[in-house]
Amino acid sequence: MSEDDVFRALGDASRRTLLDRLHHRNGQTLNELCAGLDMTRQAVTKHLSILEHANLIAVQRQGREKLHFINPVPINDIAERWIEKFQRGHLRALSALRKALEEDDHE
Amino acid sequence: MSEDDVFRALGDASRRTLLDRLHHRNGQTLNELCAGLDMTRQAVTKHLSILEHANLIAVQRQGREKLHFINPVPINDIAERWIEKFQRGHLRALSALRKALEEDDHE
DNA sequence: TTGACATGCAACCATTTGGTTGCATAATAT
DNA sequence: ATATTATGCAACCAAATGGTTGCATGTCAA
Numbered sequence: 001m002s003e004d005d006v007f008r009a010l011g012d013a014s015r016r017t018l019l020d021r022l023h024h025r026n027g028q029t030l031n032e033l034c035a036g037l038d039m040t041r042q043a044v045t046k047h048l049s050i051l052e053h054a055n056l057i058a059v060q061r062q063g064r065e066k067l068h069f070i071n072p073v074p075i076n077d078i079a080e081r082w083i084e085k086f087q088r089g090h091l092r093a094l095s096a097l098r099k100a101l102e103e104d105d106h107e
Numbered sequence: 108m109s110e111d112d113v114f115r116a117l118g119d120a121s122r123r124t125l126l127d128r129l130h131h132r133n134g135q136t137l138n139e140l141c142a143g144l145d146m147t148r149q150a151v152t153k154h155l156s157i158l159e160h161a162n163l164i165a166v167q168r169q170g171r172e173k174l175h176f177i178n179p180v181p182i183n184d185i186a187e188r189w190i191e192k193f194q195r196g197h198l199r200a201l202s203a204l205r206k207a208l209e210e211d212d213h214e
Numbered sequence: 215t216t217g218a219c220a221t222g223c224a225a226c227c228a229t230t231t232g233g234t235t236g237c238a239t240a241a242t243a244t
Numbered sequence: 245a246t247a248t249t250a251t252g253c254a255a256c257c258a259a260a261t262g263g264t265t266g267c268a269t270g271t272c273a274a
Contacts, residue, residue: 012114082182
């Protein structure tokens, strides 16, 4: 559940789709999450395992079913850290970029 | 420069390191960005190309050198969209409050 | 002009990744 | 008790990824 795990987990469109689905309705079973997706249940299982490892979802066994719950904290943490990090230099970066482009323009 | 491109670009630790370096000092040349990294210049070139494709950096040629400038906009966009999506209101309010208190503390 | 420096391009390689199929196991419903 | 349902596990596979080496090109300095 390192920062790297979270970034890599989010770096795949299928996994973001799964998060979207859980966001739409939390606590879905594996089978429910598979419905309508263009891959096998086993592929989905692997994706969910990666998301779980990144602490982006939590899992609860209920009888023979496995319920999946989204955990927004890691996303929030990372998003905030990166917004914070890059907004601090925001204007400076933009003006440097603009200056560079202008110089390019004038030649 | 799709959302997917940005997520995938951020999904690699080496590329995040490069962004960190540019954040620390913007407008660095390829050679400068390579210094001290445990990979060849060509590998760095590939990473930078991916970052550029994701619109996370902009490039300007200056003589025989290539200058790299960070572009914080896609990161902000995505981070905000995902924060908004995953904790509409709640955690956002908390962090805003926390930030306000910290600023209050420091002044 | 010639040598050194900064970068570009292409082929190649090992590993990781995202996916599959097939079978096993556990819980529920009939 | 048995069939059905929900999930787990392992082997396998093609393609993408992250990296390399070797050489070419363009630019600056002596």
